[in-house]
Amino acid sequence: MDLNFIDLEFTALFGALGGFLGMSAVILTVLVHIVFAIAVYRDATDLDRVRTLIIAGPAIWCIATLIGGVITAAIYWAMHHSRLNPDIPIATTETTETEEA
Secondary structure (H helix, E strand, O other): OOHHHHHHHHHHHHHHHHHHHHHHHHHHHHHHHHHHHHHHHHHHHHHHHHOOOOOOOHHHHHHHHHHHOHHHHHHHHHHHHOOOOOOOOOOOOOOOOOOOO
């Protein structure tokens, strides 16, 4: 066997493997974006009934999450469910201390 032929076989094998891994990463990324977009849309629809959404409505947040993925979903959560939103009250913690005499 010629050594150049073996080198070509390895090159073709690793090229095919790289293409497969690249396509797998793209498909996985698209699926994650779709799942997060659906979750943001459902949450935004439920939240829109209770209070006003910040910046955009549920459909726009869904489209933005389709494009931006996890980062956009995190921004949505921070704006609507964290203490960055002034509409969310601070949880009160009541302490009851009993003193024994």
